[in-house]
Amino acid sequence: xxxxxxxxxxxxVALTVLGLVGVIxxxxxxxxxxxxxxxxxxxxxxxxxxARVLRDRPARLVRVVxxxxxxxxxxxxxxxAYVRAARRVPGIVGASPTVRRRAAVALRRESADGAAREWQxxxxxVDRVPxxxxxxxxxxxxxxxxxxxxxxxxxxxxxxxxTYDVRTGRRRVRDRNGHGTFVASLAGGRSRRNRGFAxxxxxxxxLIVKVSNSTSFSDVDVAAGIVYAVRHHARIINLSVAGxxxxxxxxxxxxxAASRGVLVVAAAGNDALAGxxxxxxxALLQPVGSNGNGGLGISVGASDSxxxxxxxSEYGSFVSLVAPGESVFGxxxxxxxxxxxxxxxxxxxxxxxxALVWAAxxxxxxxxxxxxxxQTASGRGAWSSELGFGVVDAAAAVQRATxxxxxxxx
Numbered sequence: 001x002x003x004x005x006x007x008x009x010x011x012x013v014a015l016t017v018l019g020l021v022g023v024i025x026x027x028x029x030x031x032x033x034x035x036x037x038x039x040x041x042x043x044x045x046x047x048x049x050x051a052r053v054l055r056d057r058p059a060r061l062v063r064v065v066x067x068x069x070x071x072x073x074x075x076x077x078x079x080x081a082y083v084r085a086a087r088r089v090p091g092i093v094g095a096s097p098t099v100r101r102r103a104a105v106a107l108r109r110e111s112a113d114g115a116a117r118e119w120q121x122x123x124x125x126v127d128r129v130p131x132x133x134x135x136x137x138x139x140x141x142x143x144x145x146x147x148x149x150x151x152x153x154x155x156x157x158x159x160x161x162x163t164y165d166v167r168t169g170r171r172r173v174r175d176r177n178g179h180g181t182f183v184a185s186l187a188g189g190r191s192r193r194n195r196g197f198a199x200x201x202x203x204x205x206x207l208i209v210k211v212s213n214s215t216s217f218s219d220v221d222v223a224a225g226i227v228y229a230v231r232h233h234a235r236i237i238n239l240s241v242a243g244x245x246x247x248x249x250x251x252x253x254x255x256x257a258a259s260r261g262v263l264v265v266a267a268a269g270n271d272a273l274a275g276x277x278x279x280x281x282x283a284l285l286q287p288v289g290s291n292g293n294g295g296l297g298i299s300v301g302a303s304d305s306x307x308x309x310x311x312x313s314e315y316g317s318f319v320s321l322v323a324p325g326e327s328v329f330g331x332x333x334x335x336x337x338x339x340x341x342x343x344x345x346x347x348x349x350x351x352x353x354x355a356l357v358w359a360a361x362x363x364x365x366x367x368x369x370x371x372x373x374x375q376t377a378s379g380r381g382a383w384s385s386e387l388g389f390g391v392v393d394a395a396a397a398v399q400r401a402t403x404x405x406x407x408x409x410x
Contacts, residue, residue: 140204288317
C-alpha cells in the first residue's frame with residue numbers, strides 16, 4: 001500500500017511538472033520566483049525524475065528547458081546541501097549552481113577620437129559584397145540572444161522578424177542598457193549604403209531573444225535563448241556573452257543547435273590583460289587546443305582599425321578569427337548612435353557576414369560556412385594565436401561561396 005501511495009504521489013507530481021512545461025513552454029520562467037536567491041540547474045533523465053527530485057528535495061521550480069532535460073530551481077535552504085542531496089535522487093544526472101555570464105564589453109563611449117563613422121563596415125569588406133547577395137540575405141534569420149533590443153530604433157526598422165523574452169514568455173524585449181540594441185544593429189541593421197546606418201548582414205532578418213535585463217546572464221538563460229532561437233528557425237545565433245567557467249547546460253544547447261544545422265557565433269572575451277583565460281561559451285564552440293580548426297561554431301576576437309588584435313581581446317587556441325571591435329559605430333536606441341569596444345561587437349559582425357555567405361549559397365552546411373569564413377579571412381588560411389585565421393573578409397567569403405555554388409551547379 002505504501003509503495004502504491006508513493007507511486008501515486010509521484011505520478012501526480014509528474015503530471016504537475018508536465019502541466020507546467022505545457023504552460024511555460026520549453027523555457028519560460030515561472031512567475032513570483034525570487035531573482036535574488038541562488039539558483040541550481042538540474043539535469044534529469046525524464047519528467048518523472050524531475051518530479052521525484054521536486055517531491056523529495058523541495059525547491060521552487062523556476063524554469064524548464066524541456067528539449068535539454070534541464071530545470072532551474074531555487075532551494076529554500078543552503079544551495080550546497082541541496083546540490084548534494086539532489087544528485088542522489090534516481091534519474092538526476094547532475095545538479096550544480098547556475099554559471100554566471102557577462103556581456104563581452106570592454107569599453108563604451110559616446111565618441112571616439114579619430115574613428116571614422118562605420119569604419120568597421122569597410123574594414124571587413126562588406127561594402128564590396130554584390131548587391132544581389134545583400135538582398136538575398138532577406139531569407140536568413142539571425143537570432144540575437146542578449147538583453148533585448150529597441151525595436152523602434154531606425155537602425156532596426158523593418159529588420160525584426162520576431163521578439164521573445166525567455167524569462168517572461170512575452171514578446172516585449174525592451175533593452176534597458178543598450179547592449180542588445182548595439183549588437184543587433186551590427187548583425188543586421190538597415191543596409192542602406194551612404195544613407196543611414198548599415199549593419200553587416202545585408203537584408204537578413206533579426207530574431208530578438210531577450211534573456212536578461214542587465215549585462216549579467218546565467219548559463220540557463222543563454223541555453224534557453226539558444227533553444228528558442230533554433231525552434232523558431234534562426235539560421236545563425238549570436239552570443240555576445242562570456243564567462244570563465246564552462247557549462248554542461250550551454251554545451252547541450254550548442255550541440256542541440258549544431259544538430260539542427262544552426263551556426264552559433266560567440267564573443268571570445270575581453271580579459272587578455274587579466275591572464276587571457278579561455279572564455280565560454282566561445283571555448284565550447286572552438287575548443288581549447290584546436291587552433292581554430294573544427295568545432296561547433298565560431299569564436300570571435302576583436303581587431304582594431306589597423307587590423308591588429310585589440311589590446312583587450314582574448315587570443316589563443318580557442319579563437320577562430322577576429323572582426324573590428326575597437327571603437328566601432330552602432331545604434332544605442334531610438335535615433336541614438338555611438339562608439340563602443342569589445343568582442344561583444346565583433347561577434348555580431350561575423351554573424352552578419354555568415355548571413356551573406358549563406359545568401360550566396362543557401363545549400364552550404366553550417367560547418368562549410370564556418371570554414372569559408374576562416375579560410376577567406378585576412379590570414380588566407382594561416383592561423384595565429386593573435387588573430388586566429390585573421391580579420392573577417394566579407395567580400396572574399398561571399399566570392400568563395402558564390403564560386404562553390406557555381407561549381408556545384410555545373
